[in-house]
Amino acid sequence: MSESNGTVRIGVYVCHCGTNIAGIVDVKALTHYAAGLPNVAVSRDYKYMCSDPGQDLIRQDIRDQHLNRIVVASCSPHLHEATFRNATRAGGLNPFFVQMVNIREHDSWVHTNHAEATLKALDMVRAAVRRVAHHEALEKARVSIRPEALVVGGGIAGIHAALTMANAGKHVYLVEREPTIGGHMAQFDKTFPTLDCSACILTPKMSAVKNHPNITLWTYSDVTAIEGYVGNYNVTITRRPRYVREDLCVGCLECLEGCVYKQAKVPDEFNMGLSKRRPIYIPFPQAVPQTPVIDPETCIQFKSGKCKKTCIEVCGDRHAIDLYMEPRTEHIEVGTVVLATGFQTYDARRSPYYGYGTYPNVYTALEIERLVNASGPTGGEVVLRTGGHPKSVGIIHCVGSRDENTNRWCSRVCCMYSLKLAHLLKEHTGAEVFNFYIDMRTPGKGFEEFYQKLLSERVHFIRGRVAEVTDASLHSSEEGRLVIRVEDTLAGFVRRIPVDMVVLATGLEPRADAQEVRRLFNITCSNEGFFLERHPKLAPVQTFTDGIFLAGCCQGPKDIPDTVAQAGAAAAEALALMDAGCVETEPNTAYVMEEACCGCKTCISVCPYHAISFVDEKQVSAINPVLCKGCGTCVAACPSATIRQHLFEDEQIFAEIEGILEYA
Amino acid sequence: MPEEYEPKIVAFFCNWCTYLAADLAGTSRIKYAPSTRVIRVMCSGRVDPQFVLDAFAKGADGVLIGGCHPGDCHYQEGNYKALRRFRLLQRLLCQMGIEEERVRLEWISAAEGDRVRAVIDEMTAQLKSLGPARRSHAEAA
Numbered sequence: 001m002s003e004s005n006g007t008v009r010i011g012v013y014v015c016h017c018g019t020n021i022a023g024i025v026d027v028k029a030l031t032h033y034a035a036g037l038p039n040v041a042v043s044r045d046y047k048y049m050c051s052d053p054g055q056d057l058i059r060q061d062i063r064d065q066h067l068n069r070i071v072v073a074s075c076s077p078h079l080h081e082a083t084f085r086n087a088t089r090a091g092g093l094n095p096f097f098v099q100m101v102n103i104r105e106h107d108s109w110v111h112t113n114h115a116e117a118t119l120k121a122l123d124m125v126r127a128a129v130r131r132v133a134h135h136e137a138l139e140k141a142r143v144s145i146r147p148e149a150l151v152v153g154g155g156i157a158g159i160h161a162a163l164t165m166a167n168a169g170k171h172v173y174l175v176e177r178e179p180t181i182g183g184h185m186a187q188f189d190k191t192f193p194t195l196d197c198s199a200c201i202l203t204p205k206m207s208a209v210k211n212h213p214n215i216t217l218w219t220y221s222d223v224t225a226i227e228g229y230v231g232n233y234n235v236t237i238t239r240r241p242r243y244v245r246e247d248l249c250v251g252c253l254e255c256l257e258g259c260v261y262k263q264a265k266v267p268d269e270f271n272m273g274l275s276k277r278r279p280i281y282i283p284f285p286q287a288v289p290q291t292p293v294i295d296p297e298t299c300i301q302f303k304s305g306k307c308k309k310t311c312i313e314v315c316g317d318r319h320a321i322d323l324y325m326e327p328r329t330e331h332i333e334v335g336t337v338v339l340a341t342g343f344q345t346y347d348a349r350r351s352p353y354y355g356y357g358t359y360p361n362v363y364t365a366l367e368i369e370r371l372v373n374a375s376g377p378t379g380g381e382v383v384l385r386t387g388g389h390p391k392s393v394g395i396i397h398c399v400g401s402r403d404e405n406t407n408r409w410c411s412r413v414c415c416m417y418s419l420k421l422a423h424l425l426k427e428h429t430g431a432e433v434f435n436f437y438i439d440m441r442t443p444g445k446g447f448e449e450f451y452q453k454l455l456s457e458r459v460h461f462i463r464g465r466v467a468e469v470t471d472a473s474l475h476s477s478e479e480g481r482l483v484i485r486v487e488d489t490l491a492g493f494v495r496r497i498p499v500d501m502v503v504l505a506t507g508l509e510p511r512a513d514a515q516e517v518r519r520l521f522n523i524t525c526s527n528e529g530f531f532l533e534r535h536p537k538l539a540p541v542q543t544f545t546d547g548i549f550l551a552g553c554c555q556g557p558k559d560i561p562d563t564v565a566q567a568g569a570a571a572a573e574a575l576a577l578m579d580a581g582c583v584e585t586e587p588n589t590a591y592v593m594e595e596a597c598c599g600c601k602t603c604i605s606v607c608p609y610h611a612i613s614f615v616d617e618k619q620v621s622a623i624n625p626v627l628c629k630g631c632g633t634c635v636a637a638c639p640s641a642t643i644r645q646h647l648f649e650d651e652q653i654f655a656e657i658e659g660i661l662e663y664a
Numbered sequence: 665m666p667e668e669y670e671p672k673i674v675a676f677f678c679n680w681c682t683y684l685a686a687d688l689a690g691t692s693r694i695k696y697a698p699s700t701r702v703i704r705v706m707c708s709g710r711v712d713p714q715f716v717l718d719a720f721a722k723g724a725d726g727v728l729i730g731g732c733h734p735g736d737c738h739y740q741e742g743n744y745k746a747l748r749r750f751r752l753l754q755r756l757l758c759q760m761g762i763e764e765e766r767v768r769l770e771w772i773s774a775a776e777g778d779r780v781r782a783v784i785d786e787m788t789a790q791l792k793s794l795g796p797a798r799r800s801h802a803e804a805a
Contacts (some may be wrong), residue, residue, distance in 0.1 A: 106690060106702055110694060519735060522738065527776070544774075606745055631709055632709065632742075633742045645710070648705060654718055656703050657715060
């Protein structure tokens with residue numbers, strides 16, 4: 001309380017933020033006004049308060065002017081509260097004697113009228129000046145950080161993050177939903193702009209994961225629960241039964257041939273349904289782990305119980321096939337989590353005017369990746385669904401991207417992978433290739449050069465959003481072919497271009513269950529549904545939940561180099577936490593004023609963290625500060641006002657209300 | 665009523681969703697009525713009904729509470745607690761002669777910067793047509 005700290009001497013610091021604030025709010029008037037408020041000893045304005053000279057003003061004034069409270073009117077506390085707390089501490093004052101006033105995000109950036117914005121700033125500063133008088137010295141609590149990490153998702157992002165942390169000596173649990181790691185990158189043929197083979201650069205990293213002594217790999221598994229807090233997360237993982245035991249299987253794959261299905265009949269997910277697999281399968285030859293999985297949906301034994309079980313016979317005394325396998329639950333404790341759950345491609349059926357699913361020779365880009373791949377369903381031979389080789393191909397860009405009716409964002413990779421596919425299709429078939437684009441977007445190292453190379457390869461580029469793909473012919477040259485109708489916006493007329501094959505460059509979007517995953521990990525999604533980073537520029541891999549980091553396309557569309565860079569950054573941030581061994585937490589916990597507690601236990605029922613217990617001997621509630629996360633719900637619920645919350649004390653908030661309304 | 669009457673709204677925004685949404689409105693340069701003064705709380709569950717009563721007693725024309733969407737609370741269920749209290753509080757305020765429109769609870773996620781604008785603009789317009797709370801207060805008495 002103010003009394004216990006002697007005379008309150010407040011310093012008010014008004015930031016111009018260049019013209020961001022000063023362009024709308026009259027900072028001079030605000031500074032002058034603040035100087036006249038009760039207990040204010042110093043009031044200054046400065047161009048950039050967050051800069052070193054700005055912070056120096058605070059440090060200097062604390063010493064020279066004997067200040068014991070600081071109010072900084074600048075930007076959001078989410079951006080610079082830590083900065084000004086540190087400056088205050090450096091000046092020799094407890095860092096919790098600071099109150100920030102958000103006159104940028106909440107004022108100058110959202111209002112246009114100078115007088116009204118200034119008036120609002122006056123109210124806000126007055127509220128903070130009143131509030132800060134009630135601030136108290138607080139100490140941050142320290143929480144220890146466990147040295148283990150969880151990585152969710154085994155695509156290139158998860159693989160890279162896991163390897164980085166494991167190489168640094170941390171134990172990593174890598175959890176993947178599919179039967180193998182590798183993600184989308186394993187499906188790609190070559191990578192732009194270098195055209196190096198995707199498998200050649202990915203599969204060594206997959207084996208490294210499998211063989212790393214510091215990595216526990218659980219495929220075909222899901223994270224089903226997570227509890228705890230930064231440094232100490234308790235995670236529950238459910239491992240679905242693959243009906244082949246990883247510990248006994250030697251990876252000979254004889255069981256695949258031994259299956260009673262002599263012909264593979266089930267659409268192969270890895271090859272986008274362009275080939276067939278048996279009920280017992282491995283997704284692709286380089287899969288990690290090299291353990292087959294039995295799909296109970298299609299296995300005769302699971303469907304009817306009347307199979308000869310030849311797979312078990314073939315497996316013989318290895319006894320790796322176990323049809324009675326049950327789901328297994330693993331409980332682990334980790335200090336940090338890296339989410340690398342990836343993306344899904346836009347479902348081209350949602351744009352029916354492009355004929356996907358109607359015309360057999362309309363393909364998605366991912367299908368073409370498999371079709372041109374030497375280990376793909378056709379061994380790299382580009383064969384149409386209707387047979388034969390295409391003599392001309394149309395690649396339609398921005399399918400499910402940059403479109404008000406589907407997804408508004410640019411998926412960032414489609415221009416480049418369309419160029420790559422154009423090159424590969426031309427190389428494989430000699431076909432004439434047309435690209436239909438809105439804008440060519442090739443920012444990246446070597447990307448523009450790749451575009452120029454394609455231009456010199458005489459690939460056609462037609463600027464315009466395609467209206468439709470149709471099989472209705474108007475001319476003999478169009479008969480039996482697919483006609484792409486497009487307004488060529490450079491030539492200025494509508495064209496009809498007959499082709500044999502249409503490739504839809506489908507965009508990237510959040511996974512269908514992104515919202516569930518977000519809730520599970522207590523993080524946030526941005527508007528389009530990708531996971532939200534803590535700050536778009538300054539904290540791009542952090543989330544609003546401490547100790548949980550983001551890597552790869554779950555945060556937004558990006559290419560492989562950016563994904564790997566981000567995964568490395570996420571791993572480094574997690575390592576920084578784990579290597580520090582402990583973290584300081586915000587001291588905003590609730591506490592009970594024992595002598596006034598009536599023992600009604602209302603608080604116990606509202607606490608979601610079981611942080612409040614009842615002390616029978618004293619007949620009062622007690623709050624465990626380690627478990628308390630500082631939401632303050634019990635404080636508001638306490639009928640006798642005996643629960644209080646550090647940093648959000650009742651009198652602090654009442655003072656703010658009073659400050660806001662003083663001259664109302 | 666004089667044309668320049670600008671209602672004053674005291675807003676309690678939770679740290680994780682609505683306060684961030686207001687920050688996002690700022691970084692997106694979305695423009696809205698300058699009627700609202702935000703008090704940051706960690707969770708909408710921290711909003712003691714006394715805060716709301718006190719704001720009206722001290723002359724606020726409206727009180728806006730912003731929290732995370734149901735199911736999205738950073739603290740699991742603080743927003744549900746806020747909702748339960750809010751319903752009771754609304755009845756109490758009505759009995760005191762404070763119109764329903766003057767107190768509002770809104771779920772605004774960190775991604776919904778434009779919703780901050782929509783809610784504040786709509787509430788401001790409603791309060792403008794109602795006039796100052798003190799006047800209606802006096803009439804009720």
